[in-house]
Amino acid sequence: MKRHAMKLTENELREMLRQALPPVRLDEDIDLWPRMLRRLDERSARMGWLDRVLLLLVSLGLVMFPAIIPQLLYQL
């Protein structure tokens, strides 16, 4: 038999994939909103901490180099 005749056809491959990787059963009533809220809270808390550090750094910069204040105001 010629090589091309032995080749797995696309339809055979699809069928093999479907058998090896069957559909995942879905839980229709799943409610992911509580997990979403936790994720939002975690991220908000993390951003708050970052914001505070950033604010501290900016404040320190302004205290140490007050000469840049007029330049910043001019840029604004």
Add this chain to the structure above:
Amino acid sequence: MDTAAEIHEPADLEHRFAAGELDAFETLFRRHQAEVFAWIVRILRDGPLAEDATIETFWRIYRARARFDARHEFGAWARRIATNVAIDFLKAKSREVAGFDVTDVPVAPGPIRDTSLNDAIRTAFRQLPAKLQAAASLALIEEESSAEIAAALGISVAAVKSRIHRSIGLLRKSLRRLRVMP
């Protein structure tokens, strides 16, 4: 569950979401979570992982809310983000099994059957690059149209067809190495 936000018109809801209102986001989340989750499951083929990816999708949606154009359909936008998240999850998963070669799957001499065959096919499939795996899962297993896959991936139909073609080629190559096919 009805919320106050649901009494508003969809466009109004999406405008309020884009403005950062949490109750509008909750309404959109509840309205679209099942659809997004089902889409991600079709790509990842793993329920618990798909739940994590759904949360990550909506987190990205929430972060990108200011860029959302309320004149466009929220569901299509969400699906596109979900597809990108699913591909990121596939990449992370493939890094976890990096170093594992398809030829490591134990096979009996001669043609393999049933369980070994399914294991070999799963292994070959999981070794596809993430973008090809996503396209192959949607096209070859789920039989989604190329146009729908193209919209979700944000690429052309021709590019989708090319990915599917490359997936088939790589799968055939892997399965030949496993003696699943000549």
